[in-house]
Amino acid sequence: xxxxxxxxxxxxxxxITSCRKEVLRTFIEKKSALSHSDLEDILKExxxxxxxxxxxxxxxxxxxxHKVLDDSGATKYALCTHGHKGTHSHDHExxxxxxxxxxxxxxxxxxxxxxxxxxxxxVNKEVNLLVTGICSQCS
Amino acid sequence: xxxxxxxxxxxxxxxITSCRKEVLRTFIEKKSALSHSDLEDILKExxxxxxxxxxxxxxxxxxxxHKVLDDSGATKYALCTHGHKGTHSHDHExxxxxxxxxxxxxxxxxxxxxxxxxxxxxVNKEVNLLVTGICSQCS
DNA sequence: GTTTATGCAAATTCTTTGCAATACT
DNA sequence: AGTATTGCAAAGAATTTGCATAAAC
Numbered sequence: 001x002x003x004x005x006x007x008x009x010x011x012x013x014x015x016i017t018s019c020r021k022e023v024l025r026t027f028i029e030k031k032s033a034l035s036h037s038d039l040e041d042i043l044k045e046x047x048x049x050x051x052x053x054x055x056x057x058x059x060x061x062x063x064x065x066h067k068v069l070d071d072s073g074a075t076k077y078a079l080c081t082h083g084h085k086g087t088h089s090h091d092h093e094x095x096x097x098x099x100x101x102x103x104x105x106x107x108x109x110x111x112x113x114x115x116x117x118x119x120x121x122x123v124n125k126e127v128n129l130l131v132t133g134i135c136s137q138c139s
Numbered sequence: 140x141x142x143x144x145x146x147x148x149x150x151x152x153x154x155i156t157s158c159r160k161e162v163l164r165t166f167i168e169k170k171s172a173l174s175h176s177d178l179e180d181i182l183k184e185x186x187x188x189x190x191x192x193x194x195x196x197x198x199x200x201x202x203x204x205h206k207v208l209d210d211s212g213a214t215k216y217a218l219c220t221h222g223h224k225g226t227h228s229h230d231h232e233x234x235x236x237x238x239x240x241x242x243x244x245x246x247x248x249x250x251x252x253x254x255x256x257x258x259x260x261x262v263n264k265e266v267n268l269l270v271t272g273i274c275s276q277c278s
Numbered sequence: 279g280t281t282t283a284t285g286c287a288a289a290t291t292c293t294t295t296g297c298a299a300t301a302c303t
Numbered sequence: 304a305g306t307a308t309t310g311c312a313a314a315g316a317a318t319t320t321g322c323a324t325a326a327a328c
Binding site: 158 | 283
């Protein structure tokens, strides 16, 4: 599990800039899914709002982060922990948990995704599961 | 399964207005999850954009509709098919399917939601499952 | 007649785009 | 040096709010 911003950027053949490093560092530190506005709150002194939008877009395109479903309407993102460029490793196919109390969304690695058998004619490409409730820190 | 807009509104103790009836009629007719902009496209000749926003808000608050997860970022809504005011029937706890081809999001009633056992300390309140792929009409 | 919903205007917030200046390799 | 990224300004969407008018009960 790579945890070094500079190395992650190199591995994905992206230029190493301070904004990209800081966004990565924030994801690693927070260990939870973050929205653009979460990042903006944390990094607004250092970087422009627009740069953060573009950084997220670049990271999405290089499979460095992925979208995490959220019931609030805000789009959240999380690091692809093992995926490398181009592998499309279905890394994001796991259970996400959103705490109603603290609002954090985290990955639950302990729980594996159930196999879903769809009716005839349906082709399953990706499964996303979001559990809402109270997390261990808040309960 | 109630399918009459006026009766649904009465059951939820809401005033019967033409906008509310038309929004409900559209949900019933389309049989799929709809976003604000979907509704706006269909009803813009008849009602103001703002009125549709407020109608959706009212319907959410009275548990007449619920949010449906979507991977595109657009918030979609669907009718709570059996729920009545105040029951919080966990009606939306089923599998949703989003077709990458036609973009429609529908409920898959044939597939039941797997039980998820979370790690200690986590309290499970609601489970949402979104499968992305190709629907039977598009494949 | 009283209360609630609607339409319009306008304010906010969210997201994207163009372009010159700057930083990276 | 050459190319990609950033910041700023501004455009364009999406969403919310205020208030007078209209509709529902």
